[in-house]
Amino acid sequence: MQQGTDPLVIDVDAELEATINEMESLHKEIAELDGANLMVDCQRSVVDSITSQFGILGVVANSQDGGNVTTEHNFKKGITANEQDQQRYDNYRDMNNGGFTSEVRRQKGYEAPKNAYRDKHVGDRKYVKDGYTGKRLHTDKTPVDVEHIVSAHEFESRADTNLFLSPQERVDLASSDDNLTPISFSANRSKGSKAFEPWAEQQRTDNGKTNAEHFGVNAELARAKDKKSRAEIEKAVRRGALKKYGKELLATGASDAAKTGYKTATGILMQRSASAIFNAFKRALKEGKNLSLRRKLALFKRYASEAFEQIKKDWKEIVDSSFEAGISAFLSNLLVFAINYFKTLFKKAVAIIRAGFQSLVKAVRLLMSPPEGMSKRDARYEAAKVFTAGVITASSLLLSESIAKLLQATPLIGPFFAIPTGEDSVIGDMVADALSLIIGGLASTVAVYFIDQIKNSTRKSELQIQLMAQGGVVINLKSIQSWQSLDNAYHHLFTTVGEMREDLSEKQQSIEKSKKQTDDAVTGFAAAVENFGKFD
Structure with a gap:
């Protein structure tokens, strides 16, 4: 007797496999959360502050009391x-x-x-x-x-x-x-x-x-x-x-947008080029450690060429970032004007607003239109990170005046930093702005790291709870599997015994039939013998 496939068994097995896969995914996510490296982030932040802040420095350097338009x-x-x-x-x-x-x-x-x-x-x-x-x-x-x-x-x-x-x-x-x-x-x-x-x-x-x-x-x-x-x-x-x-806002806003967009694109290219060269060099040393210097240089050239080809393919992304930075600069010019219409903003306040406005725009965009696949909760976290980093980096410009004075007071090199670069600025001002942005970049990296830690801690707790829940599901599914196995064994035994009883019954009937036939034959033989005697 053949037994068909039980759909219930298939469902339980499939659900158990899916649950185990989900648990493995949760374990992997927890491992990734534990992998955050503050030192690596800080190293990256220094490079980003020097390169990607290039666009901000261009606008900050031109900041003046009251902004670009006289109210x-x-x-x-x-x-x-x-x-x-x-x-x-x-x-x-x-x-x-x-x-x-x-x-x-x-x-x-x-x-x-x-x-x-x-x-x-x-x-x-x-x-x-x-x-x-x-x-x-x-x-x-x-x-x-x-x-x-x-x-x-x-x-x-x-x-x-x-x-x-x-x-x-x-x-x-x-x-x-x-x-x-x-x-x-x-x-x-x-x-x-x-x-x-x-x-x-x-x-x-x-x-x-x-x-x-x-x-x-x-x-x-x-x-x-x-x-x-x-x-x-x-x-x-x-x-x-x-x-x-209207005329002056359009002219100054367009000028700021063009300068910021151009310098942002330049900064991104500088950052990606530096990263490409560094990674190509590190990869060539690692993979060619047993090769000659000439072979190592060939590897470096190949890897660097591949990286630069990828940068060329990303031109749309670079243009988009440049355009976004330009729009932010244009809008920040309007914001500075609106504030100055009622209250005077001095040079540093203007610089801070301009430097931080781009982060505000990014944060609002994340909240209003999160990337595909990003939950609203994650979007809020990312917006908080972007805005916090922007505020800290922009606020760090308050340090630039003190840094500039320190640079100009430094023996031997002080006169160099006092060389004028414009009507109201010197080389020391530009260097001080760059250094203050680096400090702000490091501080914002630390702040973002701790925001991530808070988020990760919450997420890890949720994942641990999910793991516990999934563990219970696995136990229940295993129990169901065990009961299903016992049930299948019982049904198999019951079926086998039934088949044996039927077979035994058939054999018993066959024996009884054979016995009857034998009895009939003996009776017939006895009758024949008896009749034969009478014949004599």
Whole structure:
């Protein structure tokens, strides 16, 4: 009797094999977690800091107080991003320190348009409407003057008009029909360069009246003119600010992006080339230890050539990294501008933001779009590592000033580090930035190592629990296998005994049949003998 294959046995065997394979995989993962080497990571970090930070150094070296674009907030403090804005600030400062004389007023071009307005709107007329009182002025009896509703001095002494409008734009705006109006000579001299509201409300010393009361000012009419004029000024300033900020942010951001992208690509190529040469040299020495120097050099050349061929194949990855670094530099320029719009960032703060922003972008990208096959939990860990490393590396730039001073104070080589490389920088500054980034790279490597250790410790605990659970599964599956074997043996014995009983029964029936046949034969023989006797 043939027994068929039991599906239950197949399922148990397959599950047991899968469980054992999973346990082997868990053991292997634990071994890999235990294999972290801090010293190797630190050695790699030094090389990476020298090479892959090449792009960061290019941007950091060009950092300046207030960033690349002069904001109005910084302009008021005299912090400017370029020579043109510095000239604008010099004018702003001079005009607020008594520099706006009648001669300067004439030189800047405010008098000619005012005289042209007088000729057009006053001329030889006998009567002229006063722009502040609304009354008619008899020109023969009352001297008439042309008033800048918003004074020329205010145009020259405001931070926003100096920063966002050119000298000619200020003159044109101040000399527009909306900002000029005929008033009495005495009122014009009384008002001078003051704004309308403070002048109108100012109390006079001769009669105790306000200027508005003394000169019969129609407050509603005058305020409407002042409001309209100022609205036009604000519109022009906003338009000028948008144009200036947009143009300069685009130009400086594109420049930073191009420089950072190029230097990042250069740094990656330097890092990979150095690694390729080192690995080729180490491999040639190891595999050719019993060979001649010539053969060793041939091996080195072959391995180095293979490595460089691989670098060529990775050009897309290098371009992607370069592009990402460029985008990060562009965005960091916007961030620095946004902060400086409200609060001044000095050179080191600007450098730290620029150096750390790329890590922030990478961390956010990991969180938003983890690589295929990476869990959200692992993505959070990797993002934390990238961000932590970036913050530490960027913050290490705070050490660069102290390092630069130390280098310049070093006997014999100090003068070398004091050689200028730009308007406000020396060789020592560049070397100090590089050394501080190396220190930051080492510190970030240690920090990342301990983050990995925390993660690995948690993961190892989970793996140990899984191993224990899988061990229980194995025991249960082994028990099931044992019971299945006993069950199969019982069924086999039962089947065999049954077959033996059937065979014995058949043989017993055969014997009984043979016995009956024998009995019948004996009976027949006896009857034949008896009949034979009767015959005699």
